[in-house]
Amino acid sequence: MPISAALKSDLDGLSLEENPALVRQKSRDFYWYSPVLKRQLEAVTADAVVTVRSEAEVIRVLAAAFRHGVPVTPRGAGTGNYGQAMPLSGGLILNLAEMNKVTAVKPGVVVAEAGALLSAIDDAARPSGQELRLHPSTYRTASIGGFIAGGSGGVGSIRWGGLRDLGNVLRLRLVTMEAEPRVIELVGDEIQKAAHAYGTTGIITEVEMPLTAACDWVDVLVGFDDFVDAAHFCDGLAKQDGLLTKEIGTVAAPLPHDYFLRHQKFIRRDQSVAILMVAPFAMPALEAFVARHHRASLLYRSDLASDEDRKALPPAYELSWNHTTLRGLRVDPSITYLQVLYPAPDHLARVAEMTAMFGDEVPGHLEFVRFDGAITCFGLPVVRYTTEERLEEIMRLHEAHGCPIFNPHRYTLEEGGMKRSDPVQLAFKREADPKGLLNPGKMIAWEDPDFDFATQRTYLFPGLEETTDATGA
């Protein structure tokens, strides 16, 4: 549906794209990681994309859209994989990719516009010997605003925990969706009003993030004959408080050999692999740690690699987190994945149990993190997908065995997260988006206050209802 002439006139002078093919392209994220979301969201598209270059332009767009009752879905780089950037009710895509300036680098702190790429922020910070604490595996393509609005952690979480943790986001500046949009600054606990809200509670325009000491990280691969051994190695390494790492993950055989094509020559098909990023000055300590584990063999380290290899190989972080899945999907488009928490202190026992239960139907992928002060691991296991019923069953079996699922096959905040409504975000949305025009359909608590999460029924946003829900709502 084309946007109205009246709205168009209110947006006069702004960069507006109405070509359906281009609009459709900018209405997409990595939702197709999930066969469920792929089926549900395939037809979703906005009516137009407006690209803003300043906060003043954001304010103009929101005021105009509010006046005309048109939904607005913000977009950074579109690298999310929950459909969080997809405009379920059409309307406008608010493209923030060109609001990408890094405006200040100070000791411990960077200030940037929401559309700044994570790697661009680090490029700006590095001359001062600093870098971001955390980034997703889409470091080179994702925006900081999108990471905060739709991500949870990633590379660096082994040292710093997640984005939800106090101190990992210092300040958010956002614009409300009202007749006269307000600019609000959030610090401390207030940041939770807009962090991981998919843009449903305001449009983030500027962020202030903590920096840590920059490091020329060494990429390391360590091989194991057994996945559970690899998990124990990673856990032990993660508990070495003095051995500085930025990434500790492990992927079960045969995935590393089969999916990490450019690293394949280093990896036997029956090897499970630990993927590490280690401070260069910690490499002798890492060698000592590896030497303590007679089942571990050092397969690759970038600091001793040939120039040729170093140029040809992707960085270790692009083997980790959702990039593991992405590489898998490129090799075998029939797979999908889960997101699992194995709660400390019994996380390794849970991993062993799930590994034994599912075998090669659900090959393991663990990412070690700090979580409430303790070391534990998240899982992003690959699933050799057959049917939605079996996928649901695999998730139910995980939860029945004490491994909570953060369901990546749902497009709502609640179902992909804690499976309950967030009263702080809901209350803030009432203030900041009274007409419910920001990214409609993503917050169940707003759309359907009576929705009962206990039923395990999938929430379907109006307009998507006609799509058969194969899980049986």
Add this chain to the structure above:
Amino acid sequence: MPISAALKSDLDGLSLEENPALVRQKSRDFYWYSPVLKRQLEAVTADAVVTVRSEAEVIRVLAAAFRHGVPVTPRGAGTGNYGQAMPLSGGLILNLAEMNKVTAVKPGVVVAEAGALLSAIDDAARPSGQELRLHPSTYRTASIGGFIAGGSGGVGSIRWGGLRDLGNVLRLRLVTMEAEPRVIELVGDEIQKAAHAYGTTGIITEVEMPLTAACDWVDVLVGFDDFVDAAHFCDGLAKQDGLLTKEIGTVAAPLPHDYFLRHQKFIRRDQSVAILMVAPFAMPALEAFVARHHRASLLYRSDLASDEDRKALPPAYELSWNHTTLRGLRVDPSITYLQVLYPAPDHLARVAEMTAMFGDEVPGHLEFVRFDGAITCFGLPVVRYTTEERLEEIMRLHEAHGCPIFNPHRYTLEEGGMKRSDPVQLAFKREADPKGLLNPGKMIAWEDPDFDFATQRTYLFPGLEETTDATGA
């Protein structure tokens, strides 16, 4: 006993001090923290002090002392408090205080001579935006070599664990005590041959240490009506993975009021106090964390203090670790202290139990640390000292309730530490000090291989035996 003319001739050209009063002064450390060590070690003194300015001079001294069979006890700044720098067999004090150059500052790494002061190393590192990870409360007076040879951790251990952890010391260079002293470089696990060995296995001449991002730390005091509440607050704060702190400790009422004289105006006598060092950019997050605890009240923060206060008040780290004890001893010389580990995950229950058991006889002092990947706390509680028997009983009661004691009333490595011999250090001593001339009497495994730690008998080095052992050997 004066040193022989032959040795003196071999040391010709080196800086040699034989004035008994000055030699006695340099034969002392903070052993008098312990009434037991005070009684046992009061008469200890060397025969001469030789001050070296280079590794070549260290080699000359060790070769000469080896030739003449004269013991050598190394000394940094003498700020230890286990008698570790005290020359039980007389002989030479090897004063390394003037070997104090910081020779290189690189990304993540500093190289310094053993006698460099911790604060001087940071002064050299700070222009690059870096600082040491760890330091004792004697930051402004202690040497890096003495910290590694006789310390275990301190300020910064809440983030990085202890000196024993892989990666917290990168390299040690040391000189052996042989006819022709060798220079050995230790990295990785080999560092344990000389770290926390009191100089019994070689003389450390140069160290390479990791650096982290420098910070203009904010000193914060938070008050509580109840010590166990304060402990829970500190534990919760320590588990905030994203909230950057360098120090989290707490001291039970009435000690903060009674001992922290220059901070006294901020503290009620019945208040237990949490002592924190917080990154400036994390202060809004800290405020949010404090606001969650209705029993916590912010007493002092250096970032909002008057210039006058900031100048007059000692830094927070000089209220922490062994400086708490030192301030106590200045106010009340009759007290002493313990060193306790409350093992995770039940550390807070153990703290509550000990607090209830001893009350004001053993007022609590906790220092929160990372230990094998988990948050836990060490205790340095004050003891209102009556007799050695009661002191021993208090320690026995702690151990009987699952709280291991690192006994600060013993001058040997084993009794102050893990209460068992260290086969790696013993084997290395056989190579590096075959005549046993380095800091004699500190390694039981060397002096008395048959000593049975199970008996709980105090080890007494020959020459100190005549002193009555009040604990009943």
